[in-house]
Amino acid sequence: MARKIRKAAVIGSGIMGGGIAALLAGAGVDVLLLDIVPFDLKDEEKNDPAARNRIVQGGLDAALQSNPSLFMSKRDAVRIETGNLEDDIEKLGECDWICEVVVENLNIKRDLFSKIEKLRKKDAVVSSNTSGIPLQDITEGFSNDFKQHFMGTHFFNPVRYMHLLELIPGAETLPEVLQFMAKFGEKHLGKGIVWAKDTPNFVGNRIGVQGIGKIMQAMVAENMTIPEVDAIFGPALGRPKTAIFKTVDLVGLDTMVHVCKNSYDLCPDDEQRDTLVMPDFVNKMVENNLLGNKTKAGFYKTDLTPEWKKVRKVINPDTLEYEDLERPTFPCLDEAKKKETLEEKVKTVLYGDDKGAKFAWKMVVNGFQYAACRVPEIADTVVEIDNAMKWGYNFEMGPFEMWDAAGVKESVERMEKEGFEVPRNVKTMLDKGFTSFYKLENGVRYFYDFVSSSYKKVPVSESEISLAAAKGNNKTVFENASASLVDIEDGVFCLEFHTKMNAINSEIVDFIGKSLDYVDQNGLGMVIGNEAGGMPGAFSAGADLSYISRLCHNKNYTEMDEFLKKAQDGIQGAKYAPFPVVAAPYGMTLGGGCETTLGADRIVGHAELFMGLVEIGVGLLPAGGGTMNIWKKFVNALPGQVAKDTDLAKLFIPAFMNIAMAKVSMSAAQAVDNGYLGLNDRIVFNRDNLIGEAKKEVLKMVDDAYAPPVKKPLKVMGNAGQGMVNAEIFNMLNGKFMSEYDAFLARRIAFVMSGGDVNKNSEVDEDTILKLEREAFIDFAKEEKTVARIDQMMKTGKPLRN
């Protein structure tokens, strides 16, 4: 049987159910979204289908209105059919996968599954998204066939954005079913799979809430403040900026308390059970409905002054009064800021000697202990636990990776000296002479397996190519401080940027030409891709603004022109090279990053793609071929000779607006709508597979006997486009929707994109338009207001509207 998921049922339309439905719809699966009939129907409503579906409709509407959006494209909602559990339950028989996301109540779930058991089509997979109820309790007494097709599929909130999907096999689940669902989750839904055991709260939440509970208790005991704790457990330790308390505000205090209680109740033998008891003040907050963001007040809240100024406040745990937020720091944090890598930052904080550093050390050690004691209770390997924390809690390092960063031997010595118990499995590992949980050898990453006391390969998907691993395996062809060319085998090479935010500087620009020459001599094709961390991460956030700023302030326009020319030559070089070049963008793909992508022969983009030409925000225009190439993407999308006779305004205005309004897509689907991605471009759901899929694309193009494009003049809108833009800008100026300076910039951008001073529907050489780009860029750079925009962006990260 070729198992497929053509149609899936999601039962329960709350925030999780709605999120799963939206994700499935985005992945091209038809979805049946069901919920209960409201209990409080009036008599006249009892036969009204709309009233009976009120709950599910409300759930779908909430998903559609969510911000950030759970849908990659709201149009995906057409794939979702709504219904209720009384009138539409028979339709479950049509579904290949039935995913239960109802309230966390064993009897309700069992009752529902007993209905499903009768209705499900043979072979259909049934799963529960329960975050805490043991699966064995749910399926007790069900048929063998049901149990063979039943498992846990535990998504994290918000479903679209959290990479983690915990899969929990039941005792009798068929291996074929498990493998299929893992592959489906990874490839179709883009998730990172963690294999969890059927234990309470599974992996991510079991570890996660213990850490939070422990830190909250310790904060009270050691007289630390909420902002102090959040300062320590932020980026300096590879945690998200939301740290501890802001994370709980996001999740909801009630949810957090519930998950803690679940662990406490169901894990009587947990050696750290006491850490799951929330401090009193947290319980009081829940009683007072201070639940976090959803009630607009949690550990933090934002007040508005009468002058509409936002003021951040933080709760005082002793008084439960909100006080003005002051952002504290510690010497160890100031020191860590100066360090380049996360490993160095972690060491700086953990081995510091101020109050904050000592607190951090104690808490992190507690985390080490807890995580190590959970293997093999909740998962078989350290990899599963690390991945769960990275993908479900947005840690940059899981507990074992952080332990490696701190130095296992070094930290264990200190733990012993200070009287912390060292988990037995770790002690044994050290005794056997193994001093790290992970190691990299010949490009392959290994983890230490406690059971066999040996290193084993970290499993990776067949589509996954890790640049870090390849580089560790001496596959770097050449490199400089900003970029590397990496051999990803089979004749394909990857051009990798590795600057901060992957900003494009002159080193990268020089590097592109050199790389193209090398691949021309030695390879079949090239991928432009990288694997910077973060959520969503940055493929490239644009040109290196500090470099541009320096050129502006020094009035070094000759060098500016040379830089732009080289960038354009690189991008054109990639386009017209005799071999295929595929860009693999993900996350932030802005400005110059977007230009690089548009210049490639093909784009294989991640589903989470925030792509746009945003240069106008700093008073500039895309001059690395971007102004031309977005237009080209539009006009070349027309079939055959159609461009000759088409009203180009219908293409020109949206292409122009992309730049003039600095439009950024909120997903790859939107990038398609905005015209950044075309018919030949592909969307990949799993970012880990992006470079691998881009390489496949290169090889496919090679296999298809790749013919490079012919360089020919470009059909342009000409001055007719400028007239349209002049008129519309006048309206926007009058309506105060843009500043005089925006108008000045927009007019010139229209001039460049429409091919300059030419009649409508003329054909203009690409080199001519590229020259117009450079001239406009330099003219803009001479303007005080552009320089002011650049300076403010560098200083504050926010655009200046002057």
Add this chain to the structure above:
Amino acid sequence: MREAYIVQSVRTPGCKQKKGQFKETRPEELLSFIMKSAVERTQGLKPEHLEDVMCGCAFPEAEQGLNIGRVANQMAGFPEKVSGATVNRFCASGLEAIALASARVQMGWSDLTLGAGVESMTFVPMGGNIPRPHPEYSRTNAEMYVSMGVTAENVANRYNVSREDQDKFGAESQAKAARARDNGLFKEIVPTPAYKYVKQDNGTYKKEEFTVSHDDGIRQSTPEQLGKLRPVFAADGSVTAGNSSQTTDGAAATIIASKEKCDELGLKPVARLVGYTTVGCKSDEMGVGPRYAIPKILEQTGLAKEDIDIYEINEAFASQALYSIREIGIADMMDRINIHGGAIALGHPLGCTGAKLTATCLANLEEVGGKYGIVSMCMGGGMGAAAVFERI
């Protein structure tokens, strides 16, 4: 000059652009139907008596192109010899067409003409399908192409027309229109056939006909409700969907005959065009047009503003209509101005509006037993037009 008499003046309902009842009915059909109806409703008149059709249209292209004045008259079944022209003076096109049709009779060039107006803003959007402002002129004189909403904001700002006054004016227009509809006072409307394409059970579509009898944009609301709407054309503006005219589809027709032809065929004159004028103003405040055109037509015809029993002043925007009413000095005569509501409630089908307001003006003169009526409007590009009609 010869006497030229209006013997018939009718209109279709006005229906909302894209959302209204005419959204799938092409403009040629609206126009040919209303022209045909005008002839049929005129006792003693047959199509073969017609000589020429002047049809106003503000965007005479695409479905409204290829000289709709000729195409639609042939679709109406008029004989081949009936000629036709399309007249464009933006929002005064319909009035211009009636004036030209009258003038042809007065000059002795024709005996029997038809002045009409049509606009399907659904089929041809405002600005046309392919707007092409001149690249160089637009750089120095972009105001020539300015959006109408911006001009309304300019009028409100420059002449202090408050948001509250605009919303009150908008709500009153709606209330007057609702009252007129509910009491059957729109005597000038001819129920008009329309059609839509309806999906059948087998998945194919079928053209289904139906009749539209009422203007479909009338929405009663209080000034307070309108006060909640967001400004559309300026970040800090006062012009909203609630105090602006609606974009609308519709057609209207007026038949003009010489005195001799009336006698010969036994046609009953109902009114005559006494005078017509146009005047230019600043394009970025085009809405002030009536403020200049109405005094000019009063002077031309030797009438005083008090002599006028019915004013039909097109409500392109509440701001410009209110400003014009105040400046002309007729704010104390609101019982004579747009007595059945105006374009805020009934819609402003650009090139049709002049012809539509003529039909309304004559019907309203009849209702109140008045003698003189004025039809006036502003125009994009900065102009005003006004005509005086006398009921006979």
